[in-house]
């Protein structure tokens with residue numbers, strides 16, 4: 052059975068290295084029975100067209116020069132790719148083909164389509180032989196055996212039978228694109244971008260599940276990414292919009308390519324063969340993707356008014372000029388938008404039924420959802436007016452607006468237009484994991500905050516996750532009712548389901564906000580990044596995971612232009628990460644950070660005066676939402692050790708958690724066992740602290756739990772632990788629960804930079820997560 056039909060265009064096969072890259076893609080993405088449709092390699096078709104023209108002009112010198120060029124090019128592909136007998140056979144076949152072509156030229160029997168077909172034929176033969184040499188079972192197939200047209204119409208039933216007969220299930224079928232046969236067996240071509248069409252036809256005839264068009268662009272963009280740097284690549288585009296764009300001249304997909312898929316469930320995917328890791332664009336059936344916004348530019352366009360034009364006729368005209376065509380009606384008249392170089396052909400064909408209304412215009416079409424189009428049209432006109440560009444013709448339709456003028460739109464104007472019309476329409480999907488102390492407060496503030504953010508970006512909460520249950524709504528969860536929705540609709544889930552749902556989300560950006568304290572959840576970050584999710588973490592586990600994992604995560608994020616904010620993982624809402632980033636970005640060099648980085652330990656040490664048991668204070672800190680879910684994470688010093696590691700890594704230091712020396716604030720026996728075991732043995736903690744405090748008191752000192760990181764030219768030292776301080780020391784008067792970060796740097800040398808304030812608590816932490824979200828939204832590209 053054919054699972055996937057892959058299609059590789061000429062640029063994907065332009066050199067021996069590109070063939071090797073294509074073979075790698077096939078090895079990684081195909082199974083036996085799949086098809087690979089190929090175009091002619093690199094400039095082969097152009098050379099064959101030149102050969103045809105020289106033949107017609109009877110320029111024998113040019114003919115022999117071009118034949119030599121073609122021969123050399125093919126040999127340059129064959130030589131590095133094939134070895135031994137297969138190389139000899141490939142050379143022999145090539146020479147035989149060139150001899151027949153030469154013969155036909157001499158006999159004046161050359162036909163254009165037959166000549167052009169050789170480009171695809173050579174690609175298919177070479178790729179199939181190369182795959183065989185790599186150990187795959189593969190065969191080259193000539194599409195003239197598969198597709199027959201009678202008077203320009205495909206013979207569907209016959210073609211289906213032929214595909215059934217020739218496409219083998221035990222091998223990879225490498226099929227020539229672009230060509231077919233007529234009912235007499237003569238070669239015919241399928242027109243411009245015919246290979247994409249061959250691929251979708253083949254998929255339809257073979258009941259394939261998917262067609263992958265591998266190209267030199269990464270997918271379907273909101274506008275030409277070569278002209279507008281921040282053009283958006285869409286993960287999903289619905290067929291109707293893809294078709295409209297194709298008719299309006301967008302070069303990525305052609306209307307004809309989509310036609311065989313019309314009544315099928317076949318998935319169409321556009322991917323880059325030059326960057327296989329880049330996320331693709333999927334062209335989906337109606338209703339499976341929201342309408343996106345696009346600006347497609349038009350150049351050298353003529354506008355014709357036509358008497359009564361049927362849609363069948365538009366197809367015929369499009370076949371005639373080998374180009375997609377768009378027609379529309381305005382005030383009862385029918386108009387055709389045609390490339391200026393084809394106007395003469397069309398006007399002649401329509402024999403007196405077409406009048407040229409405007410010629411040689413440029414402009415653009417803005418494509419968007421019906422609800423937005425009027426407003427976008429107005430905004431576009433306003434912007435053109437400011438740029439002194441006066442439209443010659445404007446047409447507003449249900450899902451696009453066409454603006455034609457004399458001046459071409461340069462990339463500066465296109466960028467302005469894109470910023471104004473397209474970037475504003477993007478949406479960010481928000482996924483929140485962890486509905487505990489901080490998570491609940493964060494959600495209670497989210498509705499108002501999303502309202503505020505909407506000035507910059509449309510954000511929708513689409514998922515709420517606890518460890519075992521999730522509430523997922525791709526169109527958005529109503530924030531004022533999330534609790535009742537959770538009660539009624541939250542369902543059990545597993546990792547595969549979560550990742551599947553995230554991959555289906557049809558948003559320009561996604562962010563996973565991790566407000567759990569779960570190491571297991573943090574281990575999913577690489578999967579989230581693979582699905583193009585930005586990250587915000589209050590959770591400290593990812594920032595303190597082993598260095599290689601952490602570094603790989605950072606690199607993966609950077610490669611995908613994704614953002615990771617984690618300000619609340621250290622100092623709750625205090626702007627410590629902002630400060631460190633700012634100092635470093637301004638060229639400062641930090642030499643020491645010391646202080647108290649735990650809200651819980653700050654509160655415990657400041658409140659403990661021996662009157663109530665230390666363990667009672669621990670339970671109170673837990674109740675107030677200061678501690679980690681298991682307060683031993685705080686008492687062991689581990690939480691503070693994690694924070695110091697996060698800061699150290701932000702300074703570019705390659706440290707692991709255990710590089711930071713630690714002395715715990717509890718006896719070792721309490722570390723093991725359950726929380727209940729801890730409660731049962733709490734007297735051990737109380738005695739441990741009482742003894743330490745008594746010793747400190749003897750020296751008129753107080754207990755404080757502190758951390759320090761020192762960076763010298765030749766060494767780095769870091770530790771967290773219990774210290775005693777004089778009663779008039781700055782730390783002695785630290786407010787219970789406050790954190791303090793004392794930063795020394797090149798510029799803050801004598802007088803340290805000090806950041807101080809509440810270092811734990813649901814309110815300040817939730818506010819810090821909102822600050823990260825705000826920053827992220829403002830920095831989305």
Ligand SMILES: NC(=O)c1ccc[n+]([C@@H]2O[C@H](COP(=O)([O-])OP(=O)(O)OC[C@H]3O[C@@H](n4cnc5c(N)ncnc54)[C@H](O)[C@@H]3O)[C@@H](O)[C@H]2O)c1
Nearest residue numbers: 485486487488489517518567568569589590680811812816
């Ligand atoms: N409480 C604070 O003051 C504070 C300050 C800064 C940072 N933080 C960090 O914020 C995080 C949350 O703290 P909290 O006090 O709200 O903790 P919490 O224990 O009250 O809440 C954690 C939530 O995460 C959920 N959870 C656990 N495993 C999960 C998983 N695998 N998938 C999805 N959800 C899961 C739990 O069900 C719970 O709802 C922690 O990482 C903590 O270190 C807390």
Ligand SMILES: N[C@@H](CCO)C(=O)O
Nearest residue numbers: 649650651678679811
């Ligand atoms: N348990 C942590 C929460 C903030 O990270 C603390 O007490 O500092």
